[in-house]
Amino acid sequence: MSKEFIFTYQLHTTEQEVGRMAKSIAIEQTIEMPEHLVTDEWVRDTIIGKVISTSQKAEDIFEVKASYYVEISDYQFPQFLNLLYGNISLYDGVKITNIELPDSFLKHFKGPRIGIDGIRNKLKTYDRPLMATALKPIGTSVAKLADFCYQFAAGGIDMIKDDHSLADHSFCRFEERVRACMQSIEKAEKETGKRTLYFPNVTGRVERLEKQIEFAIDQGVGGIILHPFIIGLDLARYLIDEYAGKICFMGHLSMSGVFLQKHHGLAPHIVLGTLPRLAGFDAIIFPHYGGRFKFSKESCVSITEACRNKLGSLNSGIPMPAGGMNLENVDQEWQIYGKDVVLLIGGSLYGRSPDLKANVECFQKKLTT
């Protein structure tokens, strides 16, 4: 295991430029001034990033690896993100395709506390992918959303999440919604004996996040949804650390697309796998390849691996493909993920028939036959 950060850059440039560009990145991300002006030998030797390899991958694509002294990160998320992609986010044609994180850095992060095993234990469901759906659309009354909850739970769904635009609107208050949805779910659970975990969407001014989370915990929710790419990964990490173990944390993909450009940003498995796992998310929503966001099958598989593969001593997170996943062919499509996955089907679960309970039963049948 490396004792430094090793970042792999994919540079969209020419053979003439690649060396200069690699050096320029290593300087921009550290000393941020011309190297000849640095008078301290220690800074020149230790602080400036080191380009350790360069290879050509296509006519205009080069792969460069550089290493960075781990202490530069200050062992905290914001400064790590700064080092990873702060100023060079303003460069053209620089994308990070892989990151190696030393244990000396990883040990400062607690990762997912509940993870796949914890969620399966809560649900006592071990032998198939988990089923999730979303309460939608925004604008629907609390009473109606609670009725959807009842029907979904009666059908045996494992997890119900709020749509990510449900906030604390005058037409659908957070507290009323959480209370009513939990009552519906508890009613269904009493009838069926099957547990369903409800995840309200926690979004709002920083001042109110902790109050909302505490209210949700008091109501007995299974977890909550946060938007790490909107509220910031370290604020998410902080909230998760604060309430760790009491509930599960689901990370939403909202705004993550800004990192996911062809020649710019970070590889999908970093954005929707490694970073939210570092923050401690138990479940991470990402775009399913067959859905309405253009995402490749390879990206989906790489995210799944980043959620589950060894990362220091951090627990695994559960990948949660979504975004236009279809009830019709879910029996085919889940297989690329393996069974430790949560399949989130929204619109298509509402669309099959007005009988939401029957729709969930159909969903489950698709996973068990």
Added chain:
Amino acid sequence: MSKEFIFTYQLHTTEQEVGRMAKSIAIEQTIEMPEHLVTDEWVRDTIIGKVISTSQKAEDIFEVKASYYVEISDYQFPQFLNLLYGNISLYDGVKITNIELPDSFLKHFKGPRIGIDGIRNKLKTYDRPLMATALKPIGTSVAKLADFCYQFAAGGIDMIKDDHSLADHSFCRFEERVRACMQSIEKAEKETGKRTLYFPNVTGRVERLEKQIEFAIDQGVGGIILHPFIIGLDLARYLIDEYAGKICFMGHLSMSGVFLQKHHGLAPHIVLGTLPRLAGFDAIIFPHYGGRFKFSKESCVSITEACRNKLGSLNSGIPMPAGGMNLENVDQEWQIYGKDVVLLIGGSLYGRSPDLKANVECFQKKLTT
């Protein structure tokens, strides 16, 4: 003034596709499900975004305007960002080039509290652009950074900021640095009678941000730097609201480049003008067009306007061009910004000569002759 949000989208697509794409955005950002499944008339009429105009700008570029019901934002930053560019960040070829924000939304934000007038009053400097520089590079000892401070302040610099990678490293502790730099600056101020504002860089785990800010206030700093695109705009807004009026807040551009792609993201004046101003930043760092980041002169001017032009009843922020601005030709280059600007020169101010005091005197001469 509009009573709704009006967002202008630049779509990179074909004439055949543009109508479908515009509709798909208005649905994705609100109900997030097929429209025919929505049973509530109110949701169909009020919640779904409305495409209000479409025009062709080039062969493959179309401009679409859509309006959204203001209440969808819940009058808070995270849900507004979600509505602005949450899920559609995962679309290809969708860029937001303008936003119109109704007063009913703006009145929930306090904006910059000190602003250009407040900073000029602190510095008693009214007739020229303000001069700023950065303490660098990371790895330099506290004693040496404090000596830089003394020389810069003795030369009459208006503002000194930490480089944005200075955190709370074992080799340069935050508290030691702030204390030593303030002592140096106070010494120089006593000798010259000229005030210099010091802005330490506040970055770190959420748990520690408020402690660092309070320490810095106790030491008498002029302001602090935050990284809104790393810690999240609403956490920045929260911290600014919490300590408003006591110090100035400078927003750093780190990670902002992820929003600034040719056919994707948000226009520069939204990212580095309107959004940080909404959060309450007094000064906003952005890439100068002549520097090492590829930025057009038009983008720079549009950012300046977004910092200063009317935005509800919010104060103006001060634009702060940086990133390779050069001492050599700063006398020419500042003029496009007008005099209400802070010119941030780092490397080139160190590079002119080892006599940093003389270098600042040269900087000032360039602005006054």
